[in-house]
Amino acid sequence: MIELNNVSKTYTNGSQVVHALKNANLHIPKGAIHGVIGLSGAGKSTLIRCVNLLERPTEGSVMVDGQDITRLSAAQLNQARHRIGMIFQHFNLLTTRNVFDNVAFPLELTGQSKQAIKERVEPLLKLVGLADKASQFPAQLSGGQKQRVAIARALANEPAVLLCDEATSALDPQTTTSILELLRDINQTLGITILLITHEMEVVKSICHRVSLISAGELVEDAEVGDFFTAPRTQLGRDFLNDFLQLTPPKELVERLQSSPGERTHPVVRLTFSGDAVSTPLISRLARECGVDVSILQAKVESIQERTLGLMIAELLGDAQQTRQAITYLESHQLNVEVLGHVQRND
Numbered sequence: 001m002i003e004l005n006n007v008s009k010t011y012t013n014g015s016q017v018v019h020a021l022k023n024a025n026l027h028i029p030k031g032a033i034h035g036v037i038g039l040s041g042a043g044k045s046t047l048i049r050c051v052n053l054l055e056r057p058t059e060g061s062v063m064v065d066g067q068d069i070t071r072l073s074a075a076q077l078n079q080a081r082h083r084i085g086m087i088f089q090h091f092n093l094l095t096t097r098n099v100f101d102n103v104a105f106p107l108e109l110t111g112q113s114k115q116a117i118k119e120r121v122e123p124l125l126k127l128v129g130l131a132d133k134a135s136q137f138p139a140q141l142s143g144g145q146k147q148r149v150a151i152a153r154a155l156a157n158e159p160a161v162l163l164c165d166e167a168t169s170a171l172d173p174q175t176t177t178s179i180l181e182l183l184r185d186i187n188q189t190l191g192i193t194i195l196l197i198t199h200e201m202e203v204v205k206s207i208c209h210r211v212s213l214i215s216a217g218e219l220v221e222d223a224e225v226g227d228f229f230t231a232p233r234t235q236l237g238r239d240f241l242n243d244f245l246q247l248t249p250p251k252e253l254v255e256r257l258q259s260s261p262g263e264r265t266h267p268v269v270r271l272t273f274s275g276d277a278v279s280t281p282l283i284s285r286l287a288r289e290c291g292v293d294v295s296i297l298q299a300k301v302e303s304i305q306e307r308t309l310g311l312m313i314a315e316l317l318g319d320a321q322q323t324r325q326a327i328t329y330l331e332s333h334q335l336n337v338e339v340l341g342h343v344q345r346n347d
């Protein structure tokens with residue numbers, strides 16, 4: 001439904017050249033909810049704005065619903081944009097129009113009759129839960145209600161695709177949850193393909209099917225959400241995951257960590273495991289099979305899209321050969337083992 005093929009975007013300000021998007025390839029099938037996550041300045045807004053040509057790519061093609069929109073005339077592009085709805089972080093409502101008239105606006109632009117507009121706007125307001133707010137003005141609404149108006153407006157022309165540009169970043173956690181539920185509902189009942197950009201793992205975890213990670217203008221990972229949360233392939237992916245799970249070693253331990261093993265040190269490891277490994281008594285087996293004791297410093301279990309993810313930070317207590325053997329044993333049982341450093345033994 002959405003395809004970016006080798007899309008690059010370069011901004012030039014005088015002598016300054018910024019490569020905001022570098023050779024991006026992204027294929028999103030019909031009916032999917034796809035998230036793009038990245039740090040500030042990574043190129044998320046540029047990417048999503050290339051999908052409806054609010055930004056025109058410097059290179060590459062953008063296919064939406066089978067049509068290469070980079071090759072359209074201005075009039076054809078205007079027409080194609082009716083099939084691409086968009087919502088924004090700060091809602092972008094027309095402050096002088098009431099709720100009904102905001103949602104009616106795109107229908108007025110396409111020259112629809114008053115009756116047709118009424119027949120379209122009323123069910124949309126009902127869909128987003130604002131049937132009783134039709135005559136209120138944006139200033140009289142909460143942030144969540146404003147975003148609901150924006151969603152209804154984006155759906156007015158029956159788009160095939162909905163682009164969400166940090167749509168929940170200005171909302172509190174509870175309102176965020178209700179807006180994400182509405183988006184999931186719209187995806188399921190209307191079959192609309194959703195592309196969203198965010199810097200929040202919670203958003204990805206809550207509603208996305210797949211996720212891409214963007215870093216310095218490049219798409220560096222593309223994975224099913226369950227896979228991304230259980231085994232991110234890049235250091236940046238692991239950093240996002242660890243920040244989200246807040247699984248960082250205690251400060252006093254970090255101060256004692258040394259990067260290389262010494263004569264009398266133990267490795268400190270971060271273990272991530274999913275699937276069968278979660279229910280296998282691996283820690284007691286480590287003691288039996290490798291002679292290594294495990295001192296657990298932090299542990300938690302998360303449920304991510306019907307998959308269970310176990311996380312642990314632990315000290316492996318044994319001699320160098322035993323701890324090496326223990327790490328190999330864990331890896332052979334599909335655990336992701338990250339050695340965070342080494343600490344001096346106290347004995």
Ligand SMILES: Nc1ncnc2c1ncn2[C@@H]1O[C@H](COP(=O)(O)OP(=O)(O)OP(=O)(O)O)[C@@H](O)[C@H]1O
Nearest residue numbers: 011013018020038039040041042043044045046047
């Ligand atoms: N109109 C522009 N002119 C020049 N540089 C720009 C322009 N728009 C974006 N950039 C630059 O392109 C890079 C990517 O910006 P972009 O806004 O796409 O990132 P982002 O991931 O959406 O960031 P944020 O999360 O902070 O909004 C940044 O270095 C930014 O400064």
